[in-house]
Every structure is written in C-alpha cells, then in structure tokens.
Amino acid sequence: MTMRIAKRLLLAAAGLAVAVSLAxxxxxxELRILAWQGYxxxxxxxxxxxxxxxxxxxxxIGTDDEIWAKIKGSEGKDFDLFAVNTAQLQRYIDAGLTTxxxxxxxxxQKHTLPRFQDLSKVTGVMRDGKVHSVPYAFDxxxxxxxxxxxxxxxxxxxxxxxxxxxxxxxxYDNGEHNFTITALTMGIAxxxxxxSEQMDAAKKKLIDLKHNILSFYTTADEAVQLWQNNDxxxxxxxxxxxxxxxxxxxxxxxxxxNPKEGAIAWLxxxxxxSGVRDKDLAxxxxxxxxxxxxxxxxxxxxxxxxxxxxxxSAGENDKLVWLExxxxxxxxxxxxxxIKAAP
Amino acid sequence: MEGRVADPPLPNAMSQRExxxxxxxxxxxxxxxxxxxxxxxxxxxFILVPLLLFLMLGFFEVQGTDIxxxxxxxxxxxxxxxxxxxxTFLKTCWLGLKVAAITVVLGYPVAYLLASLGGRTKYVxxxxxxxxxxxxxxxxxxxxxxxxxxxxxxxxILLHLGVIEEPWTFLIFNLNAVMLTLAILLVPFAILPIFxxxxxxxxxxLEASADLGAPPLQTFLKIILPxxxxxxxxxxxxxxxxxxxxxxxxxxxGGIEGFTFGRVIYSQxxxxxxxxxxxxxxxxxxxxxxxxxxxxxxxxxxxxxx
Numbered sequence: 091m092t093m094r095i096a097k098r099l100l101l102a103a104a105g106l107a108v109a110v111s112l113a114x115x116x117x118x119x120e121l122r123i124l125a126w127q128g129y130x131x132x133x134x135x136x137x138x139x140x141x142x143x144x145x146x147x148x149x150x151i152g153t154d155d156e157i158w159a160k161i162k163g164s165e166g167k168d169f170d171l172f173a174v175n176t177a178q179l180q181r182y183i184d185a186g187l188t189t190x191x192x193x194x195x196x197x198x199q200k201h202t203l204p205r206f207q208d209l210s211k212v213t214g215v216m217r218d219g220k221v222h223s224v225p226y227a228f229d230x231x232x233x234x235x236x237x238x239x240x241x242x243x244x245x246x247x248x249x250x251x252x253x254x255x256x257x258x259x260x261x262y263d264n265g266e267h268n269f270t271i272t273a274l275t276m277g278i279a280x281x282x283x284x285x286s287e288q289m290d291a292a293k294k295k296l297i298d299l300k301h302n303i304l305s306f307y308t309t310a311d312e313a314v315q316l317w318q319n320n321d322x323x324x325x326x327x328x329x330x331x332x333x334x335x336x337x338x339x340x341x342x343x344x345x346x347x348n349p350k351e352g353a354i355a356w357l358x359x360x361x362x363x364s365g366v367r368d369k370d371l372a373x374x375x376x377x378x379x380x381x382x383x384x385x386x387x388x389x390x391x392x393x394x395x396x397x398x399x400x401x402x403s404a405g406e407n408d409k410l411v412w413l414e415x416x417x418x419x420x421x422x423x424x425x426x427x428x429i430k431a432a433p
Numbered sequence: 434m435e436g437r438v439a440d441p442p443l444p445n446a447m448s449q450r451e452x453x454x455x456x457x458x459x460x461x462x463x464x465x466x467x468x469x470x471x472x473x474x475x476x477x478x479f480i481l482v483p484l485l486l487f488l489m490l491g492f493f494e495v496q497g498t499d500i501x502x503x504x505x506x507x508x509x510x511x512x513x514x515x516x517x518x519x520x521t522f523l524k525t526c527w528l529g530l531k532v533a534a535i536t537v538v539l540g541y542p543v544a545y546l547l548a549s550l551g552g553r554t555k556y557v558x559x560x561x562x563x564x565x566x567x568x569x570x571x572x573x574x575x576x577x578x579x580x581x582x583x584x585x586x587x588x589x590i591l592l593h594l595g596v597i598e599e600p601w602t603f604l605i606f607n608l609n610a611v612m613l614t615l616a617i618l619l620v621p622f623a624i625l626p627i628f629x630x631x632x633x634x635x636x637x638x639l640e641a642s643a644d645l646g647a648p649p650l651q652t653f654l655k656i657i658l659p660x661x662x663x664x665x666x667x668x669x670x671x672x673x674x675x676x677x678x679x680x681x682x683x684x685x686x687g688g689i690e691g692f693t694f695g696r697v698i699y700s701q702x703x704x705x706x707x708x709x710x711x712x713x714x715x716x717x718x719x720x721x722x723x724x725x726x727x728x729x730x731x732x733x734x735x736x737x738x739x
Contacts, residue, residue, distance in 0.1 A: 257602065263684070305606045305688040312685075315575060319582030321600070420495065420707055427700055430692040431517035 119144035121371050124151060124160060124172035126358065128392040129227065130379075138378050144371060154178050161187055167365035171372045173226065176214030176357045177413045183222050189362040190220035195373035198380035198398070199224060204406060206397045213412045215359055223359035224376050227394045229330040230355040230404050231267065232348040234337065239323035247271045247326070247349045251295075255323045256302050260316055262328035263306035265426025266416050267354060271326065272296055274351045274411065281352075282414040289425060296429045314340050331393040331403045348408040355410040358394075491713035500709060508713035518697065518714075525694035526721050528612060529677035533623075533669040535616040540623030540668060544661075547624070548631035559628060566621050574685050577614050581605040581686070606688025614686050615676045622675065623668035630664025631657070666732040670725040677721060694718055 121144055123130050130148045139146055149169070151157050157174055158181070166187045174182065182188050193199055193209075200207065206225045209215050215223045233244055239258065240249070250259050261268065272292040273281035284292065304320060307313045310329040314336050316322060327333050327346065334346045360376045362369065378384070385396035395403040404410060416422060492504045512518050543562065547555050565573065580586045581604040588600040604610060634657060642652040680695030687693070698718065701711030 300689050303689060305691075306684065308684070315578065316582075319579045319585045320605075321583045321602075423700055423706070427692075427697055428517050430689070430696070431521050 119368060119371065121146045121171075121368070121375055122169045123148045123375070124157060124169040125149075126151060126173055128388065128394075129173050129358070131387070131391070134379065134384055134387075138375060141378070142371060142374060146375075158182075161363060165365065166363035169363050170366045170368065171360055171362050171375065173358050174223065174361055175413065176212070176223070176225075176359060177415050179214055179223055179359065179361060180415070182361065183217055187364050188222045189364055189366050189369065190222060191224060191362055191373060191376070192369075193221055193224075195370060196224060196377040196380065198377045201382075202380065202397045203400065205410070212357070213414065214357075223361035224380070225357055225359050225397045226376075226379065227388060227392070227396055228355055228357040228404075228410070229332070229394045230348050230353040230408070230410055231271075231326075231328055231330055232346055232353045233324060234327040234334065234344050234346050235324040236322065236343060237345050238343065239321075243345070244324065244347060245350045247275050247351065249324055250326060251299055251302055252324075253302065257304050258321055258323040259299075259303040260313060260322055260325035261299065261303045261306050262326050263308050264328070265422040265429075266419060267328060268296055268299075268326075268426065269422050270354055270411075270416070271349075272299070274349070274354075277351070281354075281411065283417045289421070293425050293429060296426075297432045300429060300432070310336055313337075314342070317342055317344075331395070335393050346402075348404060348410070350409065352409040352411040353404075354413055355404070356413045487712050488716060490709050491716050493709040495707045495709060508710045509717075511710070512714065512717055521692060521697060522694050522717070524608075525677050528608065528615075528693065529673045529721070531612050532615045532619065532676040533673040535612070536620045536623035536672040537627070537665055537669050539616065540620050541627055541665065543620075544624045544627035544631055544664070547628045559625070562624050563621055565618075570618070570681065573618055574614060574682055577617065578605065578686055581610060605686055606691070608687060608690045611683045611687040611691055611693070614682050615679060616672075618682065619672040619675050622671040623665075626667040626671065627661060627664040630661040630667075634660045663732060667729050670729040673725050674722045678718060 119142070121138075121142075123146065125148060127150050135146050135148060149160070151160065154175070157172060157178070160168060161172060161182065162185065179188075199209075202225070206212060209221055209224075212225060215221060215225065233247065233249060235244055235249070237243070240255070249255070250261065269284065269289065269292050270281040272295050273284055273288060276288075276291065276295070278284065278288055304322060305316060307316055310333045313325060313327075313329075313333060317325070317337065318340065329336075331346070334344065337344050360379075362372050366372050379388075380398055382399050385398035388394065388396045389399065389401040389403075393403075395401045400406065490500075491508055492506070493500050493502050494505050494507050495501070512522075547559050547562070549555075550558060578585070582588070583600045583602050583605070585605070587604065588597070591597045592600060638656055638660075639652060642656055647655070677693075678695055680693070680699040683691035683693040683696055685691075694714070695718075698711050698714045701707045701714065
C-alpha cells in the first residue's frame, strides 16, 4: 500500500515538474539588460513587460570597467543588451562582443533629434557600414559662468584665458580634457589625436591658462564650495548638467553654455551583445525607450540630454565633439604635471 | 616535586633533572620562537613585503598600458633629469620643514600648558587636543577653505567690521595657504610628543633649580628646554613626514601653486597610469622620511646619554 502511494506521489511530482518546465518554456521570452541607473527605470520596464509579454531583468553597473568585466567575462552570453558610451564601445566591437543592429526594427530612430538621425555622422556607433549601437543619453562639458560678473555672454572656452577674469577662473584637474579643449580652441580638427607639435603648442597655452585660474577642482561638489566661498566668474564645467543642477540647488546664479568651437560630450548608447538570445526583443526595447515620453522623463530624472526630446543641455545647433580615447593618456598626464610644475 | 626532593639523591638523578630542565627549556624556546614568529609574521606580511614589492615595481616600466617586467633604471634616471620634478621635490621638502617648524612653535606652548596642569585635568585637556585627529581630514580642509576663501568667513567678518575694504585673496590658493593648513591639521602630532617629553622631566630637577636661585626663565632655558628637545625633534619629524607626503591639502588649498611631490606621485596612479614611475618616486620620497626618522632617533639617544 505505502509503496503504491509513494509511487503515485512520485508520478504526480514528475508530472508537476513537466508542467512547470513547459510553463517556464512559454515564459522563456526574457530580456536581460545591463545598464546605468536611470536608463531602465522600473515604470518603463513594467510598461515594456506588458507590451511584449516577456520577462525583463535589469542589472545596474557603476563603472565602465564593470560593464567590460560582465560582458567580456561571459563573452556576451549573460546579457542581451547593454548601455555603453561611444568611446568604450570600440573595444567591444574590436573584441567581437556586439551584434550589429537592424535599424528597420527601430522605427523610432527616425524621430530622434537631428544630430542623431544620421548615425554615420555620430562618431563611433558605426563600423564597416554596420550600426553597432543606438544613441540614448548624452551630456556636454561646457562653460559655467556668473552672468553678473561676465558682462558679455562667453561663446568660447577662450574666456578661460581672458585676463579680465584673472584669478576668477576654475579649471577641472585633468590633463586629457584640458588638452582637448585647448586643441579645440586652436582649431585642431581631431582634438583626440594630437601630434607632438600640437601637444607642445597646447602645453604652452595651458601654462598661460594656469596663470589665469584661481584653483583646480576634482569633484562637482568641490566646485560648488569653491564657487560659494570665492570670487569666481567662469569655470570649465566637467560635470555638465549635473553640476548645473548642483549649483542651482545651492542657490548660485549661473548660466551654462556650450563653446562655439565645440564642446566635449559623452554619448551613451544601447548595444546588443554577441550572445543576444532574442534579437528582435532587444531591438524592440531600444525602440521602446526611444519614445519622446521616456526621453523627457530620462532628462528630467537624470539631468542628462536624451536623443529624442530637446533638452537645454545642448541647443540644436550646438557643436558637440563626441568623446574618444586620446592618442596617449600617459603622455597627456605627464605633460599636465609639467604644466603644473612650470613656473 | 616535593616527593622527589625527599628521594635519596641518586648519582644520575641530577642529570635526569638536567635533562628534564633541558627539555622544558627547549619547549619554552619553541614557544618563544612561535610567539616571535607570530610577532614577526604580521609586520613582514603587511609592511616589509609590500614595501619590497613597491621597491621592485620602481625598477620596471610601462609599455603601452601594461607593465613590462624587465629591470630598468629609467624611472630613477627620469627623476634626476627632469628639472621640474627635482624642483618640485625640493619645494616640497622645504614646505615640510616650514610646517615642522610652525607646528613645533605652535605646539610647544600648548604642550607646556598641558604639562603644567595638575593631576587628571591634563590628560582630559590633552584628549581635547587630540580630538581633531578623529575628524575626517577632508572635512577639516573644507572648513579651512570656507574660512579663508575670498568670500569666506574671515573676509566677511573683516569686511563687516570695516577692517578691510576689499577681501583678502592672499589667504588661500597659494603655497602659504598649504603651509598654514598643514600646520593646523598636523599640530596635534607635535603637541603630544612634546607633552610626553615635558612630563618626563623629574620635578625635583626644577625644584633644585629654584632652590639654587635660578629665575624661571633660566630654569626653562637650562633644564626644561634641553630635556624636552627630544620631544620637539620627534614632533617635528612626525609633522615633516606627514607634510611632505600629503597630496590632498596642496590640491585643495594650493591653487596653481599647490603642486607638490605628493601630487606628482598621486597622478602616476590615476590618470598617468604609470605605477612603476609612481613607485620609484615614492621610494625617493622615502629618503627624506628616513632622514627625519634617523635624526629623531639619534637626537633621542644623545639626550638620554647626557
């Protein structure tokens, strides 16, 4: 008797297991996202789930190196798509960790802001005629100034060198970016790949800049504190809109502007991994988040520019120079030290 | 044991006891060795080995983004060839000396006051002077920055009182600001050793001096000061060592002049991504540090000898 009951129970359990696995098979439609905080908010994920009838799992990352560790570590198999900036994206393409995207599956791409419509004009997202990622969020590194102290609104980074503001300028303490902005003011076409002559010329200019500034800063809140306690007129705003928001929250009267020679800007994009399971599903997510409503929310919540709805971080005609890896980071850092040690 | 003592002494009983003693001694030696090994293991693992690794790292170089592990003297050669680095190094040492001098001058009267307090009070008050050491370093620098800034607390008060018409801008973002800030931050490190040295001076020496008719100034100059000099030298070497290695204060209050050797080293581990060069520079920075320690040590012993 007991044996028979046990047998029946076993059979029932086996049946249940089969049923469960069948059910989960029908749920197998799952999207695995790796993204920065603020790029896949819960309300959007819930809405997308309802539309696709699929499951969505989101893993948030904190650093560029963490993305690399997760994507490279699993050879792209642990995630279907990930958020990555255009400078970083290059090493993923080099390592074959991306899957080219079919833009026909992303109709909303046609309704993005003008500068993002023709992806061949967005440095870094295409290679060999194939689209490797779709722009999603960005921010520029421009100028912040005090309208009471700076009489005529500046339109170029050269304002940092203006002797009128001697001792009233803050500069971000980073050799790479300082060489890039200086190269842009010198009209050099590719500020990320400088020749040694160009570097020497930029170095001379940066020594001049040093003598015009009050202090360097490293973090965004440090800049706020410096601005509050000193007579500062203008600053190289490395943290862009994030910094603008912090300063306005602190009650400071400031204006943000992108320089006419071009502002350095980072651009985060969506890319598909080489291990993407359901390519259509991943592409439909990209299409989903390229809605105007979501773009607006993204900007409101993070302060970053989005690629579909206009946002004050960059006017339509502002020239943005998408961030790239520089020719020799060590050399720029060494020269930056020489600039600081120079009399 | 007592029973054994009562036993008639056999010729070989002594030797047995000697053997037993010997075994016991050997056992104790083993235990000692074990404790000794444990005592050495931690400093070896966490201080000596990392230091040696660091020393070794200085003899490699970076090629591209990776470290090439074949020995070279390039890093050290570069330090001696680069006039900018050399002058930054000397500037930093000079800054450290000035900070050491200021902390000792500021710290001595405080330590003297502490030592002159009676009984328990002095330890309670001494504690108060050590409290700033428990606060975050960064917070203290931020506070100093908001006091000394162009629109800072000090300037606002002076403007309000009509002492000045225009805010003083020389207070901050120069090398003097670095020196003053470091001196303020580090002064407890000078106070405590001087306090300890003053405390060690036997009271009867002071009484004897007074009995022999020496006025207080003479007692101070001939007895207290010489006997507390050891603490002064130790305090000065502490603050010197801490000041020359600092890389936060110069950045935060030094403005364009705040580029010290600590900043150079720091940059090699960040944007520069040149760990071997940073390691070599750290070893070079170790030289004045060792010199300070040796001087403090020599001075301490010499004082005890007399």
